[in-house]
Amino acid sequence: MSRSDVLVDADWVEAHIGTPGYVIVEVDEDTSAYDKGHIPSAIKIDWKKDLQDPVRRDFVDKTGFEALLSDRGISNDDTVVLYGGNNNWFAAYAYWYFKLYGHQNVLLLDGGRKKWELESRELSTEVPSRPKTSYTAREQDSALRAMRDEVVAAIGKRNLVDVRSPDEFAGRLLAPAHLPQEQAQRGGHIPTAKNVPWSKAANEDGTFKSDDQLATLYRDEAGVDFGKDTIAYCRIGERSAHTWFVLHEILGQANVKNYDGSWTEYGSLVGVPIEIGEGK
């Protein structure tokens, strides 16, 4: 994978609006933005209602994913073009999720909703109707997703990249600074993790930095060993999906997993090691 295989710009998306075989999808946790206006022809996926199991803390299963995509009119051969708010966090999460269930052709709009809005490009309130399909997913690709026992075993052996803000990494905050801080779990980070906030990989307009800038950021400045396997985590796994996208899809690193349990799971586990402060 490389940048040109996975990222498209706004001009490209404008040129592909309404093109058969391409489905533009806005993904967010708060879908009210879609309802107020979205890229013409785009459908929406609700990160919580559509992608999370309503009872267990887990994804919808393979059958549920098949039902979702069939209902939204996405077929196995379609190229799915994802974008969203929050600097594409949830769109990157959906990208990772689509790959997890084996969808072949997935692209991400560089800069997402923010760049589109800041450039005053057209937004529509018309909700498209797509004929239902019969989508077939693959079993989850375990090469892309890390679970907690694997994370604990990786301490000191693999790269652990904590992509939260420095204050969350150090244990001074328990959530990003746009959210209330009352949380159940302990503060801090997984020992040996490098702190590379997701925001360092993005420009102010939400686009990704250049390949050279990204390689310098992770390898040279943070000390991520590109010869080792890597697990990225954050608080719930969407910011780290953004970093998974950078490392695996843009920089082409071979073995990168997203730990979607992330700090809300790890920071609540009994008996696991936690480090606080700036890191070592």
Next chain:
Amino acid sequence: MNDGCGAPAGGVTITKDAAGKEAIVEGRVLRDGAPVATGYARLLGTGDEFVAEVPLGEDGGFRFFAAPGEWTLRVLAPGGVRTECAVSADIGQITRVEVAV
């Protein structure tokens, strides 16, 4: 507790009781006295270090739950608008900022 980490437009609404435990920075972005509903507020630390970002609400509003300290508030809006100001935050205090663009 929030299920996700997303930033709703205008920032998360909280109860008066909860506000006492937080260091809140909130305000509105206005153009000629009218709310700017399309745009983004970014909270930055020392050396332009990114802390958080929220899309502006319908009323041009934003809200952050910062750590106590000194911060820079930057506003981005269509038409190349990019303006900033210094703000401070402390636990139990609501720092209100009005930004004209």
